[in-house]
Amino acid sequence: MKIAPSVLTADFSHLSTELETIANADLLHLDIMDGHFVPNISFGPAITKSIHDQTHLPLDIHLMVSDPLQWVPKFAFEQTKYLTIHVEANHVSETIQAIRKEHIGVGISLKPKTPLRAIIPYINEVSLVLVMTVEPGFGGQSFMIEMMEKVKELVELRKREGLHFLIEIDGGVNEETIQIAKSSGVDIAVVGSYLFNQEDRHQMIEALKCV
Ligand code: DX5
Ligand code: ZN
Numbered sequence: 001m002k003i004a005p006s007v008l009t010a011d012f013s014h015l016s017t018e019l020e021t022i023a024n025a026d027l028l029h030l031d032i033m034d035g036h037f038v039p040n041i042s043f044g045p046a047i048t049k050s051i052h053d054q055t056h057l058p059l060d061i062h063l064m065v066s067d068p069l070q071w072v073p074k075f076a077f078e079q080t081k082y083l084t085i086h087v088e089a090n091h092v093s094e095t096i097q098a099i100r101k102e103h104i105g106v107g108i109s110l111k112p113k114t115p116l117r118a119i120i121p122y123i124n125e126v127s128l129v130l131v132m133t134v135e136p137g138f139g140g141q142s143f144m145i146e147m148m149e150k151v152k153e154l155v156e157l158r159k160r161e162g163l164h165f166l167i168e169i170d171g172g173v174n175e176e177t178i179q180i181a182k183s184s185g186v187d188i189a190v191v192g193s194y195l196f197n198q199e200d201r202h203q204m205i206e207a208l209k210c211v
Pocket of ligand 2: 006029030031062170190
């Protein structure tokens, strides 16, 4: 399993030390919230740039914003590997084209209540599908096991259509739920509070990678 720590629950007063403790991860997951698409505000391009400059990890940027189009160029950093937008956001097609123009991998995400069919019109254009396993907005919520149905359907669809997108999950991942995710076919797991509450994060990342 590839591991993408979410810095949302990191201690931002010691950010560079926090980033060092997770340097063996595969990607760094950054949650951008606008206070409109979700009932919370996190951080924007300036703090993201500062994080970018303090890590060698590729960035996996999760835009939980209503109008992602205007933000695409502002999050197009050298290390931005995936820019993920929500299918429930405005101007999805235009935003996908804008991300592709920046030569960044397109990610599409869906909230727990959104049916999988909502992302089908975009499936040929994405490198990543991010299945939310909690309601977006906050770290520390419980994993919604029912979302594994979406993961299994995506695995089938990918095979049937000969596609290559990766399947990522976000929310409530711990040592137990990651096993369920693995057996359902997930490629990348975002891990927030569970990882940042560990004494030895480096070792935990190694253990989670082996799942
Ligand atoms: C939730 C965010 C997640 C969150 C995950 O809206 O998208 O990335 O940080 O945190 P945990 O792992 O604590 O559920
Ligand atoms: Zn996220």
